[in-house]
Amino acid sequence: MTIASSSPPSRLPLGDATGAGTKQRTRRAASRETQGDGRLAAVFIAPALLGFAVFLLWPTLRGIYLSFTRFNLLTPAEWVGLDNYVRMVNDPIFWDSLTVTVEYVVINIGVQTVSALAIAVLLQRLTQSAVLRGIVLTPYLMSNVVAGIVWLWILDTQLGIGNEIISAVGADRIPFLADETWAIPTIALINVWRHVGYTALLLFAGLQAIPGDVYEAAKVDGASEWRMFWRITMPLLRPVLAVVLIMTVIGSFQVFDTVAVTTAGGPANATNVLQYYIYGAAFGRFQFGYASAMSVALLVVLSAITVIQYRLTRAGQTDLG
Amino acid sequence: MVTALTGALALSLVTGCAQGDSVSAGGNTVTYWLWDANQLPAYQACAKGFEKNNPGLKVKITQMGWADYWTKLTASFIAGTEPDVFTDHIQKFGQFADLKVLEPLDDLGIDDSAYQSGLAANWKGQDGHRYGAPKDWDTVALFYNQKMAKEAGLTADQLNSLSWNPKDGGTFEKAIARLTVDKNGKRGDEEGFDKNNVKVYGMATGGAGDADGQTTWSPFVASAGWNYTDKARWGTKYQYDSETFQSVVDWYFGLAKKGYLAPFTDYTDGANPANAQVASGKAATSFDGAWMISTYHTTKGLDVGTAPTPIGPTGKRATMMNGLADSVTKNSRNKEGAKKWVRYLASNECQKTVGGYGIVFPATPDGTRAAVAAYKKKGIDVSAFTEPVNDKKDSATFSFPITDYAADVYSLMRPAMQDVFANDAPVSGLTSTNDQINLVLGQ
Numbered sequence: 001m002t003i004a005s006s007s008p009p010s011r012l013p014l015g016d017a018t019g020a021g022t023k024q025r026t027r028r029a030a031s032r033e034t035q036g037d038g039r040l041a042a043v044f045i046a047p048a049l050l051g052f053a054v055f056l057l058w059p060t061l062r063g064i065y066l067s068f069t070r071f072n073l074l075t076p077a078e079w080v081g082l083d084n085y086v087r088m089v090n091d092p093i094f095w096d097s098l099t100v101t102v103e104y105v106v107i108n109i110g111v112q113t114v115s116a117l118a119i120a121v122l123l124q125r126l127t128q129s130a131v132l133r134g135i136v137l138t139p140y141l142m143s144n145v146v147a148g149i150v151w152l153w154i155l156d157t158q159l160g161i162g163n164e165i166i167s168a169v170g171a172d173r174i175p176f177l178a179d180e181t182w183a184i185p186t187i188a189l190i191n192v193w194r195h196v197g198y199t200a201l202l203l204f205a206g207l208q209a210i211p212g213d214v215y216e217a218a219k220v221d222g223a224s225e226w227r228m229f230w231r232i233t234m235p236l237l238r239p240v241l242a243v244v245l246i247m248t249v250i251g252s253f254q255v256f257d258t259v260a261v262t263t264a265g266g267p268a269n270a271t272n273v274l275q276y277y278i279y280g281a282a283f284g285r286f287q288f289g290y291a292s293a294m295s296v297a298l299l300v301v302l303s304a305i306t307v308i309q310y311r312l313t314r315a316g317q318t319d320l321g
Numbered sequence: 322m323v324t325a326l327t328g329a330l331a332l333s334l335v336t337g338c339a340q341g342d343s344v345s346a347g348g349n350t351v352t353y354w355l356w357d358a359n360q361l362p363a364y365q366a367c368a369k370g371f372e373k374n375n376p377g378l379k380v381k382i383t384q385m386g387w388a389d390y391w392t393k394l395t396a397s398f399i400a401g402t403e404p405d406v407f408t409d410h411i412q413k414f415g416q417f418a419d420l421k422v423l424e425p426l427d428d429l430g431i432d433d434s435a436y437q438s439g440l441a442a443n444w445k446g447q448d449g450h451r452y453g454a455p456k457d458w459d460t461v462a463l464f465y466n467q468k469m470a471k472e473a474g475l476t477a478d479q480l481n482s483l484s485w486n487p488k489d490g491g492t493f494e495k496a497i498a499r500l501t502v503d504k505n506g507k508r509g510d511e512e513g514f515d516k517n518n519v520k521v522y523g524m525a526t527g528g529a530g531d532a533d534g535q536t537t538w539s540p541f542v543a544s545a546g547w548n549y550t551d552k553a554r555w556g557t558k559y560q561y562d563s564e565t566f567q568s569v570v571d572w573y574f575g576l577a578k579k580g581y582l583a584p585f586t587d588y589t590d591g592a593n594p595a596n597a598q599v600a601s602g603k604a605a606t607s608f609d610g611a612w613m614i615s616t617y618h619t620t621k622g623l624d625v626g627t628a629p630t631p632i633g634p635t636g637k638r639a640t641m642m643n644g645l646a647d648s649v650t651k652n653s654r655n656k657e658g659a660k661k662w663v664r665y666l667a668s669n670e671c672q673k674t675v676g677g678y679g680i681v682f683p684a685t686p687d688g689t690r691a692a693v694a695a696y697k698k699k700g701i702d703v704s705a706f707t708e709p710v711n712d713k714k715d716s717a718t719f720s721f722p723i724t725d726y727a728a729d730v731y732s733l734m735r736p737a738m739q740d741v742f743a744n745d746a747p748v749s750g751l752t753s754t755n756d757q758i759n760l761v762l763g764q
Contacts, residue, residue, distance in 0.1 A: 074399065149591065157586045266736065266743075267585065
């Protein structure tokens with residue numbers, strides 16, 4: 001922390017060469033000094049800590065508490081013990097929505113990460129154009145809801161321009177968002193379209209941190225671009241890639257708005273992702289206790305996945321140097 | 322980790338997000354919410370009349386779209402920023418009654434006989450108290466493209482006297498088959514018709530109909546003698562397990578397999594509802610509600626006619642007759658003013674004013690007459706919507722199901738009906754959905 005390092009080194013206790021009395025005084029001075037630092041640190045940390053407590057810690061604890069209650073938000077919560085969790089385990093729609101969510105995450109993250117990596121490498125190896133980087137980011141500047149509605153119109157089976165084109169070239173119209181086989185992949189790809197530029201930019205930043213001389217040395221040794229990608233880029237990008245993966249997987253699990261505006265969970269629950277099911281239970285059916293229990297389950301799932309990802313990818317270590 | 326926490330517990334935070342614009346003003350202002358933009362001028366005119374009769378009181382009207390309306394209303398109840406008075410829908414009434422967010426309106430002295438039959442009685446809760454004052458009503462009829470009907474050789478008289486049955490579909494099925502045209506110009510009732518390459522469907526799809534099928538299957542199941550629940554109001558058992566219901570639904574969605582009804586995949590709530598399918602010439606007819614009259618009649622390039630719902634096996638036509646009401650919120654800051662405003666909204670004076678705009682049928686007979694006259698002035702014949710209400714001999718009207726747990730019923734029936742229509746799931750599967758619903762109701 002910058003606060004600790006700001007203490008002048010000359011004031012630190014210098015050992016017992018000056019005798020016992022001095023030592024005593026120095027210790028007291030040091031402890032006063034540390035205390036002063038502590039207070040200063042507390043002042044600096046307080047706003048963040050307050051925000052954390054008010055916006056994260058308290059809602060978390062309250063959410064966990066509510067998951068043990070029957071609560072419709074307008075009358076006081078009533079303690080029901082583990083009832084909501086028992087119901088959740090026995091609720092086929094919950095398990096179904098978890099499966100649908102995982103299916104979405106796999107397609108979304110798989111396609112997005114590979115495409116983003118390709119874009120990032122191309123951006124770094126072929127061009128340094130800021131305009132191009134800006135263009136890549138454009139879909140990300142659009143709100144999810146707007147992107148969802150625009151794609152809903154483009155892909156509409158009967159009237160969408162996308163299907164008009166498909167039909168004009170002689171192929172059968174595709175019910176992208178109205179068919180249970182197509183709906184989840186379509187939503188996953190809509191979100192890839194929106195997020196891929198942002199993910200590519202994060203990876204691009206990671207690529208910038210790889211020293212150029214490594215590539216130069218490889219070139220001197222006669223390595224091809226393909227070989228350099230697998231032997232230099234990938235290993236050295238790993239920590240950044242790991243963090244990007246962790247973040248995007250968490251975000252992907254929380255898909256909601258695109259589903260809400262394009263399919264509303266249909267057809268026949270084919271796109272009833274977990275967040276949408278939770279929302280419906282809470283704000284449609286006023287079962288805030290049950291919705292909280294499912295939210296806690298989602299928290300547990302996400303925490304577990306994050307820990308596993310972190311371990312597997314050794315996100316905290318670098319191979320550089 | 323921190324991000325994970327935020328996501329999973331955003332729920333607890335949302336309760337805080339609903340705060341913000343305080344709507345209920347208190348004092349001498351009455352806040353009033355409605356969702357239909359077409360009706361805003363009519364109610365603004367009513368508000369003027371009310372303010373003149375009640376010096377010192379002011380009405381502040383807020384209009385927002387159907388979807389936002391209910392989300393915002395829910396949030397406002399949670400945050401304590403609800404309006405004093407709001408337009409209420411029978412589908413939501415049960416839930417609001419459960420949540421105890423409505424103010425009893427017994428002291429308004431609403432006389433049931435002053436309104437079209439059944440409208441006032443629907444707004445009494447299980448506790449016997451009144452929670453809504455009748456405002457308007459709507460029925461369902463068949464909108465058809467006049468040009469396409471003429472090309473198919475169907476006259477208005479023929480379309481006005483269609484009948485159906487679940488065995489061969491009757492004259493109704495024959496008519497929509499005739500209106501269906503495939504890519505090669507062959508009609509649905511002609512030899513060599515290609516049901517997989519349809520250019521114009523005989524009937525637009527309105528989706529799977531969720532739990533009520535208001536503008537889809539309900540005219541058929543009702544004219545076959547079926548009703549949603551065991552009792553007209555506050556029933557304790559749903560009847561989606563009935564053989565009548567299931568066989569009619571099977572026949573109805575079967576029309577799509579024959580190529581006459583547009584398939585489920587052609588329907589999108591936001592992008593391509595039934596009226597858009599008719600407007601774009603992809604469908605020749607559609608069942609739709611009275612609230613859509615102006616929309617169809619003002620569609621460019623569409624010459625539209627209307628016919629009543631077909632006569633069913635019971636020998637009668639059937640249409641849902643749904644009435645909206647105005648309700649006062651329990652936490653209204655100005656209950657006295659709010660009740661005065663609702664009393665005025667339910668009065669013949671205000672309803673005649675609203676009727677004069679020709680956009681909706683008000684609940685009082687005089688208001689309805691004013692609306693019919695106003696539509697006529699615009700050159701629109703609305704008898705397909707009003708006849709079923711006036712003619713009790715040949716027509717039957719029924720209401721939205723009024724029960725507890727309406728939101729749960731909806732969330733169970735919506736995917737189940739979609740499964741039948743979109744995925745061709747056996748209609749007998751609705752029996753287990755019905756069991757689940759009745760289990761919820763029996764809690």
